[in-house]
Amino acid sequence: MSGFAVVYxxxxxxxxxxxxxxxxxxxxxxxxxxxxxxxxxxxxxxxGDILExxxxxxxxxxxxxxxxxxxxxxxxxxxxxxxxxxxxxxxPMGVDDGPFREERLLLKLYHQYGxxxxxxxxDAIFTFVISDGNNLFAAxxxxxxxxxxxxxxxxxxxxxSELKSLTDITDDIYEFPPGHYMDSSGTLIRFAxxxxxxxxxxxxxxxxxxxxxxxxxxxxxxxxxxxxLPTAGLLxxxxxxxxxxxxxxxxxxxxxxxxxxxxxxxxxVGESEDIKSARLLAEHxxxxxxxxxxxxxxxxxxxPDVIYYLESFDPSLVRSSVSNYLISKYARDQGVEILLSGxxxxxxxCGYIYLKEFPAEELFAKQMExxxxxxxxxxxxxxxxxxxxxxxxxxxxxxxxxxxxVLAVPSEYKQKPDGDQKIEKWIFRKAFEQYLPEAIxxxxxxxxxxxxxxxxxxxxYFEEALTDEALKTVQAEYPIIRxxxxxxxxxxxxxxFGSGRAIDTVGQWIRL
Numbered sequence: 182m183s184g185f186a187v188v189y190x191x192x193x194x195x196x197x198x199x200x201x202x203x204x205x206x207x208x209x210x211x212x213x214x215x216x217x218x219x220x221x222x223x224x225x226x227x228x229g230d231i232l233e234x235x236x237x238x239x240x241x242x243x244x245x246x247x248x249x250x251x252x253x254x255x256x257x258x259x260x261x262x263x264x265x266x267x268x269x270x271x272x273p274m275g276v277d278d279g280p281f282r283e284e285r286l287l288l289k290l291y292h293q294y295g296x297x298x299x300x301x302x303x304d305a306i307f308t309f310v311i312s313d314g315n316n317l318f319a320a321x322x323x324x325x326x327x328x329x330x331x332x333x334x335x336x337x338x339x340x341x342s343e344l345k346s347l348t349d350i351t352d353d354i355y356e357f358p359p360g361h362y363m364d365s366s367g368t369l370i371r372f373a374x375x376x377x378x379x380x381x382x383x384x385x386x387x388x389x390x391x392x393x394x395x396x397x398x399x400x401x402x403x404x405x406x407x408x409x410l411p412t413a414g415l416l417x418x419x420x421x422x423x424x425x426x427x428x429x430x431x432x433x434x435x436x437x438x439x440x441x442x443x444x445x446x447x448x449x450v451g452e453s454e455d456i457k458s459a460r461l462l463a464e465h466x467x468x469x470x471x472x473x474x475x476x477x478x479x480x481x482x483x484x485p486d487v488i489y490y491l492e493s494f495d496p497s498l499v500r501s502s503v504s505n506y507l508i509s510k511y512a513r514d515q516g517v518e519i520l521l522s523g524x525x526x527x528x529x530x531c532g533y534i535y536l537k538e539f540p541a542e543e544l545f546a547k548q549m550e551x552x553x554x555x556x557x558x559x560x561x562x563x564x565x566x567x568x569x570x571x572x573x574x575x576x577x578x579x580x581x582x583x584x585x586x587v588l589a590v591p592s593e594y595k596q597k598p599d600g601d602q603k604i605e606k607w608i609f610r611k612a613f614e615q616y617l618p619e620a621i622x623x624x625x626x627x628x629x630x631x632x633x634x635x636x637x638x639x640x641x642y643f644e645e646a647l648t649d650e651a652l653k654t655v656q657a658e659y660p661i662i663r664x665x666x667x668x669x670x671x672x673x674x675x676x677x678f679g680s681g682r683a684i685d686t687v688g689q690w691i692r693l
Contacts, residue, residue, distance in 0.1 A: 217314025325556020418458020
C-alpha cells in the first residue's frame with residue numbers, strides 16, 4: 182500500500198507539491214517524482230510496499246520512483262495495490278522477482294495488452310496511473326478496495342489516493358468509480374461489474390467445498406505474506422481475524438521454528454467481548470499477544486484525526502475506524518511494519534446480521550448490494566486507518582479466487598437455517614471449526630465497533646452532548662444526516678473538506 186498524486190494537462194508543480202504533501206503518511210520510506218511533457222507524477226511508498234526479496238538489502242540510491250520497466254523505460258507507473266496472483270502471471274511474462282515487481286508486471290501487461298490487461302488482474306486490488314509523459318491511463322479495481330479520487334479545473338485533471346489532496350486545488354471533485362479506467366480524454370470506461378445473477382453452483386459435495394475454501398485461503402495467505410518485515414495480526418476474536426491469525430501463526434512457526442510466536446494485537450473499551458475472545462484465541466495459538474484498553478475520553482480525543490484520515494462521517498464506519506486507528510498506532514509503536522487483517526470475510530461469506538432478514542432466493546442480490554458498499558465505506562477503514570500510521574495492511578480474505586468460488590456456493594450454506602434462526606457465515610465456520618475454540622467458531626457475528634465496545638458508548642454520548650434543535654437545523658439543509666452522532670462527525674468532515682462535492686464521495690452504511 183502506498184499513495185500517489187498526478188497532475189495532467191498542466192505543468193503545475195506547486196499543485197503537485199501541495200497534493201503530495203497531504204498524503205505523506207502513506208509512504209514515508211521512499212518517494213519520487215516524474216515530470217513529463219503533459220503530466221506530473223509523484224509516488225510514495227511504505228517499506229513493505231517495495232517488496233524486496235526476503236533477506237536482500239535494497240540500495241535506495243538505485244530506486245527510481247515512479248517505477249518503470251527497463252524494457253520500455255518511457256512508461257512510468259504510480260501504483261497502490263496488491264497482487265495475489267503475481268507469481269503465476271509474472272512467469273510467462275518474463276518478469277523477475279524483486280523491488281517493484283507488481284509495477285513492472287503491470288507495465289508489461291499494459292504494453293502488451295493495453296486496456297485488455299484487466300483480464301489478467303483477477304486476483305488483484307489496485308489503483309494506478311500509467312503514462313509515457315504525454316498520455317494517461319488510470320484505473321481502479323472492481324471492488325474499489327484501493328481508493329482514488331479525481332478533480333478538474335481549468336482544463337487540468339488531478340488524481341490522488343486521498344480526497345484531502347484535492348480540496349485545496351478544486352471544488353470539482355469526484356470519487357474514481359470502481360471497475361473503470363480513464364484515458365487521456367478524461368473519459369471513464371467500465372471494464373468490469375459485479376454479477377447480476379448467481380453463478381452456476383459448482384457442485385453439491387459439502388466436504389469438497391470445505392476443503393477448497395481452506396486451501397484457497399491458505400494459498401492466499403502464502404502468496405501475500407513472507408514475514409521479511411516485522412509482521413503482526415489484528416485480532417478481534419471474531420471468526421475472520423481468528424482464522425487469519427491462526428493460519429499466519431502456523432506459517433510463522435514454519436518459517437522461524439516451533440517456538441516462534443506471532444505478535445497479535447487486540448483493542449477494547451474496557452473488558453469488551455473482542456478483548457475476551459481475542460485473549461482466548463491468543464492462548465489457543467500461543468501468540469505473543471498485546472492488548473490496548475481504552476476509554477471514552479481517549480476515543481473522543483482521536484475522533485478529529487480519525488475523520489480527517491478516514492474522509493467519512495458515516496457513524497458505523499467512524500466507530501469501527503476509531504478502534505482500528507488506535508490499535509494500528511499501538512502496533513506501529515511496537516515496531517510493526519505489516520498488519521494482517523480479516524477484512525472481507527463478512528462480504529464474501531454473508532456475515533452481516535441484517536442479511537438474515539432475507540430469504541435464500543434474495544441473498545445473492547443483497548450480498549452484491551453489500552459488496553457495493555466497499556468502495557466508499559467498508560474498505561476505507563482497511564486502507565485509511567493503517568496508512569495514517571504508516572503501516573501496510575494485508576487482507577488474505579480479499580482474494581479474487583475466493584470471491585469467485587464462494588459466489589457459486591449455495592446461499593443456504595452462507596446463511597444456514599437453524600430452527601427459526603440462521604447461522605451467518607456457516608460454511609466458513611464449518612471449514613475452520615477444527616482449528617479454533619468452539620466459543621469463537623460459533624460466536625455470533627458482531628461488527629468491529631460492537632465487539633470492541635465503541636458502538637455502545639458513542640451514540641449515547643452524542644445523544645446527550647448535542648441538542649435536538651442543532652440536529653433539526655442541519656437536517657433542513659442536509660437531510661442525509663441521520664443522528665446526532667453523525668452530525669458531530671459531519672461537522673468535523675466539512676471543516677476539513679468543505680461542504681461541496683466532497684460530501685458526495687461519502688458512502689453511508691444502510692444502518693446506523
